[in-house]
């Protein structure tokens with residue numbers, strides 16, 4: 001399943017991309033400098049995915065699914081926990097033991113989020129929400145994705161939006177979130 005479908009297909013495709021990033025990182029030796037790059041990429045993808053879910057998926061869950069408020073609140077708490085780990089990962093060097101410990105915890109936490117959504121939340125929403133609304137939400141998420149930064153770090157030369165927002169010492173997670181949510185909803 002790739003990108004281009006309704007909100008559930010779109011977010012499921014994100015999940016597979018994140019799975020692939022974890023796999024890539026696990027396959028690299030500790031000292032490989034690509035691990036930092038992949039950790040930053042993972043941070044960008046996870047923050048972007050979380051913002052998309054918060055702005056488009058959970059409001060629909062709250063609106064259409066019985067008990068949707070509780071389901072959405074649980075997912076929001078999971079996102080906060082993932083971002084706490086991402087902030088810590090950001091400050092670790094890939095050769096630190098803590099980097100691998102955090103990466104393992106992050107992988108477990110993200111896998112649990114993915115299972116929860118794909119096995120429980122997505123089927124409930126698919127049953128309760130009109131197909132046209134699911135399609136429209138998929139389109140809106142893709143619009144936001146097109147406008148999102150393509151690189152997570154300020155040192156990347158071809159990422160003007162990130163360059164503008166990231167101050168020295170600032171958290172990449174918080175600034176990505178600010179940038180993504182600050183864009184508002186696409187018209």
Ligand SMILES: [Fe+2]
Nearest residue numbers: 011049053117
């Ligand atoms: Fe998700």
